[in-house]
Amino acid sequence: MEPESADITAEQFAPPPPQGPSFKKRDLTIGLVSLAIGLIVGVGGTLTAASLGVGTGSFLASTAIGDSTQTCDVVDNVWITVGDEGQSISMRSEGEESSGADYIDVLCVLDQLEVPDSVNTRIGSTRALDGRQTATWDYFDASWGYHPDSGLDIVVELSQQ
16 A cells, blocks of 8 residues: 655745734733832842941941940949940949959950950050050950059940941
8 A cells, every 4th residue: 555645835844933922911011010019129128238238247346335245244334334325335444543343344345345365465555654545456446545543444436437
């Protein structure tokens, strides 16, 4: 038996002509609304993240100041005070002729604020003749003075940089 011959034409093997997308008006509206919401959320999220990113370090540093007084159990110490809405801490240690916080409490707070060893050494070796000294580390600026009669007077604040 012979196979039946079929008439095959070139049109049968050609791909169908291209057709444009068939959008419905509803699909277009949903797409545009989704795009608008995505842009709003994306831009808003980016702006929020950027503002938090800039302030994250200072926020954490501000929290560290308050947390340091909790950890060192000096919240109620009149010689160690958090100021500027958590942006600074002022400490005065006792001297030969004046009252103040125990030096160990001041050291505890400084340790919680992760004062570098080099700054601790400078604080510990400051003399009355040296005048007011300063140091900067991480997110903090500090200034201090020392006199044997009045003790150590130190202020640590968030860096303005």
